[in-house]
Amino acid sequence: MNDFWLYFQIGFQHIADIRGIDHILFIVALCIRYQFSDWRKLLVLVTSFTIGHSITLALSVFEILDYSMRWIEFLIPVTIVLTAFSNVFVKKFVFKAKFPLIYFLALFFGLIHGMGFSSYLKSLLGKGESVIWQLLAFNLGLEAGQIMIVLIILIITLIFVNLFKVSRREYLLFISAIAFALALEMAFERFPLH
Numbered sequence: 001m002n003d004f005w006l007y008f009q010i011g012f013q014h015i016a017d018i019r020g021i022d023h024i025l026f027i028v029a030l031c032i033r034y035q036f037s038d039w040r041k042l043l044v045l046v047t048s049f050t051i052g053h054s055i056t057l058a059l060s061v062f063e064i065l066d067y068s069m070r071w072i073e074f075l076i077p078v079t080i081v082l083t084a085f086s087n088v089f090v091k092k093f094v095f096k097a098k099f100p101l102i103y104f105l106a107l108f109f110g111l112i113h114g115m116g117f118s119s120y121l122k123s124l125l126g127k128g129e130s131v132i133w134q135l136l137a138f139n140l141g142l143e144a145g146q147i148m149i150v151l152i153i154l155i156i157t158l159i160f161v162n163l164f165k166v167s168r169r170e171y172l173l174f175i176s177a178i179a180f181a182l183a184l185e186m187a188f189e190r191f192p193l194h
Helices: 002-016 022-033 034-060 068-089 101-124 130-163 169-188
Strands: none
Touching: 002 101, 002 130, 022 034, 022 068, 022 101, 022 130, 022 169, 034 068, 034 101, 034 130, 068 101, 068 169, 101 130, 130 169
16 A cells, blocks of 8 residues: 555656646646636546546556657647647637537547656556556546646636636636747757757
């Protein structure tokens, strides 16, 4: 059980580490369109992302999936750029679709982010039966870290939109523009063919 807790903490710290700004920016771009009243949708959204990266983490750790880390490091900020750009099309903040496109984007982009986590995780994991528990603990830690980041985003949104009466659309576009610009710069820096 101590091993489980250790990998849970590693997963939590990995996603919440400010030096891993790309993961945080992705969650910001993904969740900035929502408020506390949308908590069910947010939970599905974050869990979709977790499922995506859990799949590729497992496939990579068990050496079923092989890929170029240079391309993955480039594609991660591209996912942020695309997610931030998708926020431009949010105008009414009425989310009635049962399975909106953003859920599928989160799942698909989670596959890419999972490949990014995998090289870090492979260097930590042992061998044998405990690998499955370590992988599960790491993913649960990531999920807990993501939920913490989402809560911070929701609190900041509440302060600006509800207390300071900033237009929700302007707030969404402003935060999305920041995420877009930072991610675009990262993508250019990480482009694998230079």
